[in-house]
Amino acid sequence: MIIRPIETWDAEEYLELKKRIDESGFMLHEPGERKTTADEQKEAIAKITSEERSASFVAESDRGLAGFIAAFGGKVNRNKHTAYLALGVHDAFYGQGIATKLITKVIEWAGYTGISRLELTVIKDNVNAVRLYQKMGFQIEGEKVHSLMIDGEPANEYYMYKLNMENRCR
Template structure:
């Protein structure tokens, strides 16, 4: 497995991976809700690669994308020290250290980019993800009450952060 920056040529592969990860029920998109086209995905990849304080890494094994992490950096003087993270791993590759490797790569990137705060949200019921983030040094900062509606029921998210 390798961790590398995403490339425009990965557009269709990342779309396929995102749809698989969305099916887990733990992402913002509902299963089947993502309608992004390959052309739109290419544009999004181009945009993030041009942003000075954002990055998008993918995990790849045998030519297939197995996971991703995106860090979206602040654009203003007051928040340019921080970045918001989004992480996803293909369920067929759970337990292989992919998420840990992706997060570690972002820690290295943050250090090189003078990012001192990483933050994310995670569905409160996603205990596996919460344990992973805590293992990687993230702390629960607060709770977003009824921030999502999942299957018609309100769900809470945790705000988590790590100072790097």
Template sequence: MPMIIRPIDVSDAEAFLELNKRIDESGFMLHEPGERKTTVEQQKQAIERASSEERSAFFVAESDYQLAGFIAAFGGKMKRNQHSAYLALGVHDAFHGQGMATKLITKVYEWAEAISISRLELTVIKDNVKALKLYQKMGFQIEGEKVHSLMIDGKPVNEYYMYKLV
């Protein structure tokens, strides 16, 4: 079954919520496992909001007719930062190692070039070695370190700020 990368749709709300809950279980996302309390209706509204933002994009990866990953790009809203976008990426663990994250990031590169966004940025938990290697493979560089930016299991955890100029 081929993988399809496409813009998210409001009709994806329920499946997207379930995907996020599964990805949260990895321990590498902002939400703690089980912490996400978003309703389907709230998720629909969030998708509508994101879709209406001129300099933002939201893509999902579909495999075997189910959502398996996503990438969101949140563009700057002011004149001084509208050339940049902050990324959030997640892939269902059953689909790791299949090139899905690479395809999602590539899709965002195409989108960014098409609307003249020249800087992409993200944060990644320092201990998330797989993600760090992926981002570096895709051309992201470490820009700095957010010290004690998260508390995970009662312990402070650092994140890397990463960027890529497109």
């Protein structure tokens, strides 16, 4: 398993990975809701890789892409020290430490980039993800009440963050 920056030539496989991960029910998109085309995904990859304070990494196995993490950096002076994270792992690869490796990679990247605050939201009922984030040093900052509707029922999300004060914005 290697963790590497995403490339535009990953677009089609990356899109299929994201659709598979949507099936988990723990992502923002509902299963089958994602309508992105391969060309649109390629453009999105090109955009994120061109931004100084944003990045996306994939976990690649001999069977293809197994997971991803994307970090979307702040755009203005007051929040350029932050990055919002999105993480997903293909269910066939659960329990293999891939999410831990992806988070470790983005924390390392943040250090080189001068980002001192990583943040994310996670569905409160996704207990395994909450535990993973806490194991990686993230803390619950607050709760977004009824922020999502899942199967017609309101669901809450946690705001989580991790500070690395050694990484002051450059």
